[in-house]
Amino acid sequence: MNFDLDQDQLDAAAGARRFFTDQASPAAARAALEEGPVQPGRQALADIGFLGITVAESTGGGGGALLDLAVVAEQAGAVLAGPSLVTAARAAVLLAEEPELAAALADGSRAFCVVDGSSPALDAVGADTFLALVDGDLVVGGGTVVTGQPMDATRGLGVVTLTDPRVLVPDAAALWARARDVALVVLAAEDLGTAGRAVEVGVAYAKERHAFGRAIGSYQAVKHSLVDAWVGVEQLRSLVWWSAWAADRAPDELPLAAAAAKAFAAETLERAAETCIQVHGGTGFTWEHDAHLYWRRAKVDRLLLGDAAEHHDVVAGLVLAGALS
Amino acid sequence: MDFDDTPDEAAYRARVRDLLAEHAADLVHLDAGEEAGDAAEQEQALRRTQRVLADAGLVGVAWAAEHGGQAGSLAQQAIVGQELARARVPALINHIGLGMCGPTVVAHGTPAQHERYLARLLRADDVWCQLFSEPASGSDLAALRTTAVRDGEDWVVNGQKVWTTLAHVADFGILLTRTDPGKPKHAGLTMFVVDMHAPGVTVRPLRQMGGQSDFNEVFFDDVRILDSERLGEPGEGWRVALTTLLNERVAVGGGGNDLGLSVESLARLAAAKLPGLTPERRVLARQAVGRAAVAALGNRYTGYRRLTAISQGGLPGPEASAGKLAGTAASRLVSDAGVRLLGDDAVFAVGTGDDGTGEDGAGRWQRNQAWLPGIAIAGGTDEVLRNIIGERVLGLPPEPREDKHRPFDAGSRA
Numbered sequence: 001m002n003f004d005l006d007q008d009q010l011d012a013a014a015g016a017r018r019f020f021t022d023q024a025s026p027a028a029a030r031a032a033l034e035e036g037p038v039q040p041g042r043q044a045l046a047d048i049g050f051l052g053i054t055v056a057e058s059t060g061g062g063g064g065a066l067l068d069l070a071v072v073a074e075q076a077g078a079v080l081a082g083p084s085l086v087t088a089a090r091a092a093v094l095l096a097e098e099p100e101l102a103a104a105l106a107d108g109s110r111a112f113c114v115v116d117g118s119s120p121a122l123d124a125v126g127a128d129t130f131l132a133l134v135d136g137d138l139v140v141g142g143g144t145v146v147t148g149q150p151m152d153a154t155r156g157l158g159v160v161t162l163t164d165p166r167v168l169v170p171d172a173a174a175l176w177a178r179a180r181d182v183a184l185v186v187l188a189a190e191d192l193g194t195a196g197r198a199v200e201v202g203v204a205y206a207k208e209r210h211a212f213g214r215a216i217g218s219y220q221a222v223k224h225s226l227v228d229a230w231v232g233v234e235q236l237r238s239l240v241w242w243s244a245w246a247a248d249r250a251p252d253e254l255p256l257a258a259a260a261a262k263a264f265a266a267e268t269l270e271r272a273a274e275t276c277i278q279v280h281g282g283t284g285f286t287w288e289h290d291a292h293l294y295w296r297r298a299k300v301d302r303l304l305l306g307d308a309a310e311h312h313d314v315v316a317g318l319v320l321a322g323a324l325s
Numbered sequence: 326m327d328f329d330d331t332p333d334e335a336a337y338r339a340r341v342r343d344l345l346a347e348h349a350a351d352l353v354h355l356d357a358g359e360e361a362g363d364a365a366e367q368e369q370a371l372r373r374t375q376r377v378l379a380d381a382g383l384v385g386v387a388w389a390a391e392h393g394g395q396a397g398s399l400a401q402q403a404i405v406g407q408e409l410a411r412a413r414v415p416a417l418i419n420h421i422g423l424g425m426c427g428p429t430v431v432a433h434g435t436p437a438q439h440e441r442y443l444a445r446l447l448r449a450d451d452v453w454c455q456l457f458s459e460p461a462s463g464s465d466l467a468a469l470r471t472t473a474v475r476d477g478e479d480w481v482v483n484g485q486k487v488w489t490t491l492a493h494v495a496d497f498g499i500l501l502t503r504t505d506p507g508k509p510k511h512a513g514l515t516m517f518v519v520d521m522h523a524p525g526v527t528v529r530p531l532r533q534m535g536g537q538s539d540f541n542e543v544f545f546d547d548v549r550i551l552d553s554e555r556l557g558e559p560g561e562g563w564r565v566a567l568t569t570l571l572n573e574r575v576a577v578g579g580g581g582n583d584l585g586l587s588v589e590s591l592a593r594l595a596a597a598k599l600p601g602l603t604p605e606r607r608v609l610a611r612q613a614v615g616r617a618a619v620a621a622l623g624n625r626y627t628g629y630r631r632l633t634a635i636s637q638g639g640l641p642g643p644e645a646s647a648g649k650l651a652g653t654a655a656s657r658l659v660s661d662a663g664v665r666l667l668g669d670d671a672v673f674a675v676g677t678g679d680d681g682t683g684e685d686g687a688g689r690w691q692r693n694q695a696w697l698p699g700i701a702i703a704g705g706t707d708e709v710l711r712n713i714i715g716e717r718v719l720g721l722p723p724e725p726r727e728d729k730h731r732p733f734d735a736g737s738r739a
Contacts, residue, residue, distance in 0.1 A: 001334065001400060002327050003629040004637070067326060203719050217721035220708065227711040230719060231647045238626035239619075245326050260619045312615030319592045319618050320599065 024081035046108025077193025124158030138172035141165035188265035263311035371418035375449035422453030424576030514562030535695030
């Protein structure tokens with residue numbers, strides 16, 4: 001047994017951290033709320049190869065494992081980058097047998113969006129090619145996108161109506177389910193990055209800010225809140241790595257692991273973001289401070305692709321079906 | 326990253342399974358539905374079980390050969406633990422000796438002490454306990470008041486310990502005492518090995534809120550301990566105790582093992598009980614089962630990460646405290662889910678009490694509930710562990726500790 005990242009993955013994380021820190025930031029997420037562009041943007045992500053990490057090498061991708069993508073997604077989440085690598089990972093699964101479309105995903109020449117029924121779809125803003133499950137078949141086509149007031153503009157949410165859909169893969173329910181599980185893993189990985197950063201920001205402030213003659217981080221009321229958030233992040237990291245590993249190496253475990261990771265991510269990020277605001281006091285809920293940007297991400301992500309209650313029910317069902325025996 | 330056994334690990338696991346099968350007739354096995362046997366009742370059988378396992382090379386797997394161990398890896402140690410659980414062999418009776426006292430004797434004992442104690446500890450010829458907490462010093466351990474006063478070749482000990490697990494069956498204990506009250510509280514402590522059968526040692530079992538008696542009060546009245554039974558230098562007791570505490574946090578939950586009832590037990594209970602619930606209660610119970618399973622899995626895999634780090638040469642650091650915190654939280658969720666599934670049976674178990682009859686063992690879930698408040702206190706309270714993580718992992722400023730540098734007899738005890 002060896003439950004740790006290898007050196008290549010650690011190097012990839014460090015490289016991704018440099019890229020995302022240069023290209024995206026909470027400041028960019030704030031600007032996007034006032035109709036600025038989402039950073040780093042689809043083409044920049046394609047150019048550095050991140051959209052194609054799990055796309056086959058024969059079609060211009062990296063041919064990597066989902067764990068390789070999850071490691072990068074954590075770094076994207078830490079700076080609230082967009083578009084989401086969730087869409088890239090999910091589309092890569094759906095397009096595994098479609099070389100031309102997979103190549104277009106990897107090089108950014110097409111902008112994909114994956115649509116779940118009538119729910120607002122992730123990365124719909126600016127998308128030109130839509131994938132959906134209709135009557136059990138995987139379809140692809142154009143679409144019209146209605147945007148509203150985004151809680152988190154970096155998520156590119158929109159309600160999509162498909163135009164001219166054509167069947168890409170008939171009887172694709174199993175393929176669709178696997179792609180959705182993969183999406184859950186990558187969403188949890190992005191949330192891991194966001195939650196981890198929210199805790200870091202809270203800890204740094206708790207060391208600086210003084211009240212009643214002491215740094216506020218010395219008070220148990222503040223210290224223990226931050227510790228609980230941090231412990232949650234460490235547990236989430238384990239679930240993200242396990243679920244990504246399962247996607248690659250133990251597909252039977254993926255449904256359980258992916259649902260567990262998503263459910264835990266939703267609650268962990270929410271707690272981390274709310275703790276970050278609470279520790280900052282009045283400053284924490286001003287527009288100028290970054291805390292609300294992590295909080296916005298938390299409030300959106302907890303509902304994307306099913307909330308914690310839905311995934312707890314999935315886990316319970318799998319446990320009953322003998323997934324743990 | 327790979328969760329599968331390496332070829333070496335797979336071969337080792339097969340060998341362990343063979344050994345357990347070969348000795349099956351000589352080992353205690355838990356009955357179906359009974360997961361937490363009473364150590365006192367089964368003392369002799371449990372001692373015999375540990376001796377059989379030790380002779381088969383399955384105890385002290387990661388201990389050095391010079392101390393009677395197998396010089397194996399922590400991964401091998403974990404494999405033995407998994408296979409013992411799979412074979413439904415209960416926790417070794419000397420788990421405190423193996424997890425905490427033994428490593429402390431190894432780190433701070435003399436060669437003569439190693440010779441005298443370690444091999445017998447591994448075979449449960451001697452059972453050990455850890456005499457740290459006192460009525461007025463639980464979390465604030467360094468405020469303890471039990472004294473040891475030098476008298477020729479001996480030290481004379483007076484005072485009281487409490488909440489001492491296994492003291493009622495123990496042959497030896499590691500005993501933390503105050504030897505220099507004129508020094509600040511951490512500087513005036515000294516550690517000894519104490520013979521639990523020595524004149525002046527009185528053990529009185531305490532009954533826990535779940536009804537069982539796993540721990541005790543221990544009184545010391547002019548108990549004489551030879552200076553050669555000292556562990557470390559006089560005044561160095563705190564440093565010695567830190568070795569014990571560090572090992573304790575790894576032993577208790579730090580490896581991702583379930584505290585209390587396992588998530589697999591919950592899964593079996595859920596499969597049996599969910600179909601019979603009303604639709605409304607079923608929704609709530611499923612939520613509770615799902616949430617508990619997620620927490621338990623998160624804790625299990627975090628334990629695997631810690632095990633990986635340690636087996637790659639890392640030392641168990643303050644991060645291990647996070648494992649105990651998360652393990653306690655997961656255990657509460659597992660217990661809560663079990664109780665929701667049982668409903669009325671969880672508060673009024675009929676015919677499923679201490680005899681543990683019935684696969685669902687409602688009485689077992691009752692006792693488990695009553696044990697959980699203890700988990701959140703023993704081996705470091707949740708609050709103290711949060712301080713440790715906050716200060717040593719996150720680097721937050723420390724709690725004010727006004728008595729830290731003051732002589733103990735000049736007000737520390739106020």
